[in-house]
Each structure stands twice: as structure tokens, then as C-alpha cells.
């Protein structure tokens with residue numbers, strides 16, 4: 001692909017910059033002087049340039065349910081494109097606790113989509129298996145079907161990883177289960193990032209999980225008991241582990257502002273926004289009939305609740321950029337954008353170049369220039385405008 005240049009306002013420094021892109025990567029970032037005037041004497045409305053969003057946890061979007069039986073390659077391709085339009089350039093399709101054969105078929109469909117489609121290959125960085133080795137109790141189990149919750153089984157991970165052609169990159173598990181710590185070690189050896197979630201672990205189990213190599217907390221503060229002892233409890237224990245990143249659902253409904261604020265202040269560059277969105281995200285507001293949970297209502301604000309019970313959430317229906325918007329009002333735009341882009345990249349890529357850096361993938365979101373930008377003008381995936 002030929003060399004391309006993109007001029008815009010750097011999302012963090014707020015200074016004009018020119019990015020040179022070549023063969024899908026950023027090759028140079030040059031700071032410019034004052035923005036040149038356009039012919040009519042007005043300043044050109046340069047877009048704000050930000051790194052593409054990175055979604056670590058998403059189950060469905062715009063009518064496509066990644067967890068539905070019979071997931072097809074075509075659905076995954078459509079899913080990638082739908083998500084790209086929202087500024088997400090990398091994602092980890094997330095499969096929850098379910099029939100092991102269904103999980104096998106779904107990971108195989110996702111792996112095939114990566115092989116057959118350049119857009120999906122660029123966007124899907126790996127599969128997130130959320131379960132089935134989680135706590136079976138009501139509360140921590142969340143909406144995961146009890147019938148398929150099971151004890152850690154390393155041979156099952158091997159089997160799924162084979163079906164997935166090595167694409168499984170994140171495993172969420174409960175560390176207190178017998179065999180969990182050994183499974184964490186094994187996954188780390190396989191290059192899988194292990195996350196603590198849907199758990200009722202005590203302090204020692206969380207410590208042991210981190211020592212074995214767990215590096216993330218899955219939607220911290222959700223998938224929990226309604227009532228917890230004031231201390232110790234598994235939320236404090238995970239906050240206290242400095243090596244753990246924490247993902248959080250920033251839609252404005254799953255966690256109160258004070259909790260998001262505290263989680264951010266504790267985790268800082270290890271704080272990650274996820275949408276954890278399901279099928280109804282991205283759809284028109286209205287009433288829907290979910291095959292899994294019954295009648296639900298999606299409000300214009302993006303809240304999904306059970307019909308007739310506006311206080312009972314029926315999952316997340318906000319996209320990642322909606323979470324960034326909500327979080328921007330709490331901690332400011334740049335930090336909120338980083339929670340949805342740089343921070344998850346840092347967890348998954350370590351020291352490799354990322355963000356608006358030479359050497360990083362040319363995955364960019366061009367936003368309308370505003371104080372707190374949130375409207376997408378254009379998305380660039382591996383150097384190509386889409």
C-alpha cells in the first residue's frame with residue numbers, strides 16, 4: 001500500500017501533528033506549527049486523531065449474538081464491520097459459559113473469519129473465553145447459565161485452543177476453584193492472558209492467582225454478590241493487587257460514578273473500559289424479545305432493562321465509545337480514551353509500539369474537533385480509510 005499522510009490534532013497533546021503511514025503502520029509522527037489557514041481565511045477544521053479503540057470484551061452487537069448456536073463466518077465478518085464503524089479497531093470476541101461443543105463451533109467460526117477476511121484478521125486480536133470455570137453461586141455467576149459452569153479442565157482448554165487455531169488469548173476464571181491455579185500457570189505458558197472474574201475468591205486465592213500470572217480483573221464490581229463483607233472482600237483484594245489491570249463497564253448503569261472514579265484512581269494506566277455489550281447494543285431503542293432472558297427494553301440512553309422492571313439490567317447495550325463518553329465526563333477525554341485504547345493495548349501487547357507512535361499499527365479514529373470529542377469522522381484500519 002502506498003504511503004499516506006494524515007494531519008490532525010493529537011488527541012492527548014492537542015497539538016497539530018502529521019502522521020505518516022506505510023504498509024499498515026505509523027512510520028513517523030511530526031509535530032506541526034500553527035494550523036495553516038484554508039483559502040477562505042478560516043482555520044481548517046482538522047480532526048482530532050486518536051488511536052483506534054480496543055475492545056477486550058464483547059458478546060454481541062447490532063443484532064448479532066456471538067454466543068448464539070450456529071455462529072457463522074459471515075456473521076463474524078459483519079460483526080467486525082459493524083464494530084469498526086464505532087471506532088473499534090481491535091477486539092476480542094467473547095464467548096461465555098455454555099455447551100462445550102457450541103464453544104468449539106464458535107471459536108472455529110471466529111478463527112475461520114480471521115483466515116478468510118482481511119478486516120476481521122486485522123481487528124480480531126484473539127478470543128476471550130469468559131468461563132466456564134467460574135463460581136456457580138447466584139451473584140458471582142451473573143447471567144452465565146448454571147448448567148454449564150464447571151471445574152477447571154485443562155484438557156478442555158487444549159481442545160478449544162486447537163479448534164481456535166491458537167486464537168484464544170484471554171481466559172476469565174474464578175481462582176478459588178480446585179485446579180484453577182494450575183490452569184492459570186498452564187494458560188500463561190500457552191500465552192493466554194488470565195483474568196479473574198465471576199469469582200467469590202478470598203484474599204489468598206486472589207494472591208495465588210496473581211503469583212501464578214493472572215493479570216486482569218474482568219468487569220470489576222459486576223458479576224458479584226449483592227452484599228459483601230465490608231472487608232476483606234474480593235473487590236478490595238483485586239484493587240490492592242498492583243499487577244492486576246481492571247476492566248470495567250463504563251456505560252453509566254453497571255457502576256456508579258463514584259466507583260468508576262475510585263477504580264480509575266487506583267488502577268490509572270491499568271484501568272480498562274469494556275462494553276461487555278450484547279446483541280441489542282447498536283440497535284434502535286424499543287422493546288425486544290430475547291430468546292435467552294425474555295422481554296427487554298432498550299432506552300434511547302442505551303440502558304437495557306427487563307420489561308416492566310427498569311431497575312433490573314438485562315446486560316450491557318452500550319458501545320465502547322459510549323462508555324468513553326461517559327468516562328470523559330468523570331476523568332476527562334484523554335484519560336477516558338486511553339482507558340479504551342492504550343491501556344488494553346498495554347495489557348495485551350506489553351512493550352510493543354502502540355497508540356500514536358512510530359511503529360504502531362495505523363489504527364486510527366478521526367474525531368470531530370470538540371472540547372470532548374465523541375463524534376467519529378473517519379476510521380483508519382491498518383492505514384486504510386474505511
Ligand SMILES: [Zn+2]
Pocket residue numbers: 130142198219223
Ligand atoms: Zn461477565
